[in-house]
Amino acid sequence: xxxxxxxxxxxxxxxxxxxxxxxxxxxxxxxxxxxxxxxxxxxxxxxxxxxxxxxxxxxxxxxxx
Numbered sequence: 384x385x386x387x388x389x390x391x392x393x394x395x396x397x398x399x400x401x402x403x404x405x406x407x408x409x410x411x412x413x414x415x416x417x418x419x420x421x422x423x424x425x426x427x428x429x430x431x432x433x434x435x436x437x438x439x440x441x442x443x444x445x446x447x448x
């Protein structure tokens with residue numbers, strides 16, 4: 384039996400740069416949450432190489448400590 388609560392990795396995602404829907408999404412960042420796993424941010428293959436890598440909130444906190 385398939386777990387229907389798990390996200391479908393083949394589902395189309397929206398690009399964070401251009402907003403287009405793509406089935407070949409590339410994860411480019413992660414947003415930490417207080418509870419639960421991080422939320423992945425996706426880009427389309429055309430925009431992904433042009434995005435500047437940004438630190439996650441968790442990385443910023445660790446740098447200040």
